[in-house]
Amino acid sequence: MKAKLQVTSEPVTQVPFDDSPTAWMGQGNCRNYPPATFFPSDGVGVDRARAICKGCPVTTQCLEYALEERIEHGVWGGCSERERRRILKRRRGLLA
Numbered sequence: 001m002k003a004k005l006q007v008t009s010e011p012v013t014q015v016p017f018d019d020s021p022t023a024w025m026g027q028g029n030c031r032n033y034p035p036a037t038f039f040p041s042d043g044v045g046v047d048r049a050r051a052i053c054k055g056c057p058v059t060t061q062c063l064e065y066a067l068e069e070r071i072e073h074g075v076w077g078g079c080s081e082r083e084r085r086r087i088l089k090r091r092r093g094l095l096a
């Protein structure tokens with residue numbers, strides 16, 4: 001006996017479309033961790049956050065966002081505050 005194929009006009013699941021400039025945040029690995037994980041107070045915490053960022057699919061977007069917005073605190077895109085300052089300094093040097 002053949003099963004009847006039921007066709008509907010509505011998709012079975014609907015994922016809300018987000019075209020905002022920060023839509024990538026919804027794909028970050030950090031969404032599964034408490035925000036405090038990415039605002040560590042010591043080097044061990046920074047390493048822990050970096051390890052989570054390492055396999056994140058939106059690392060590049062995250063780092064560029066933090067650099068463009070001049071976010072001073074926390075680990076973004078797998079980079080600590082100090083690392084982001086170095087990147088910005090290097091970029092300024094390239095533009096000079």
Ligand code: SF4
Nearest residue numbers: 028030053056062077
């Ligand atoms: S790179 Fe790190 S902080 Fe950025 S979205 Fe991914 S997991 Fe979150």
